[in-house]
Amino acid sequence: MITRFAVLAGLVALAACADAPAPTVTAPAAPTVAATPATPAQPTRPGTYPVFFEPWSANLDDAAHSGLTRVAELARANAAVPIRVIGFADPQGSREANIILSRLRARIVADELVEKGVARNRIRIEFRGPTPGFDSLESRRVEIRADSARPPRR
Numbered sequence: 360m361i362t363r364f365a366v367l368a369g370l371v372a373l374a375a376c377a378d379a380p381a382p383t384v385t386a387p388a389a390p391t392v393a394a395t396p397a398t399p400a401q402p403t404r405p406g407t408y409p410v411f412f413e414p415w416s417a418n419l420d421d422a423a424h425s426g427l428t429r430v431a432e433l434a435r436a437n438a439a440v441p442i443r444v445i446g447f448a449d450p451q452g453s454r455e456a457n458i459i460l461s462r463l464r465a466r467i468v469a470d471e472l473v474e475k476g477v478a479r480n481r482i483r484i485e486f487r488g489p490t491p492g493f494d495s496l497e498s499r500r501v502e503i504r505a506d507s508a509r510p511p512r513r
Contacts, residue, residue: 444504
């Protein structure tokens with residue numbers, strides 16, 4: 360699992376790449392699994408579960424860990440279904456910094472699912488970088504999708 364120090368170091372590196380002024384690196388606010396309108400028990404669309412993040416953060420808080428526990432339970436109960444973990448970021452800062460951040464967020468969520476018992480070879484990580492036109496919580500997310508249309512990555 361990535362330590363807080365590694366996440367903090369990654370965020371400092373991201374800040375150096377950003378076109379916007381570097382964010383203050385203090386104890387960043389933690390993400391939450393969406394409480395409204397969607398939680399892991401209530402996907403945004405069938406088979407999709409979001410985890411939201413604060414700006415320039417890739418930390419998981421207790422609520423996110425709890426939500427990911429429920430997602431992992433569902434994934435283990437449906438062991439034949441591949442899982443896609445897709446990271447996004449808001450458009451603030453440079454495109455390169457946001458691509459790195461969206462990848463980091465996706466990797467952290469995938470690692471958490473593996474720690475909770477989901478086989479790593481079932482998980483495919485994708486990252487999209489900034490979400491144009493959205494500068495809100497919805498753009499700073501990772502989506503976990505049950506991907507019945509594609510086989511798992513080996």
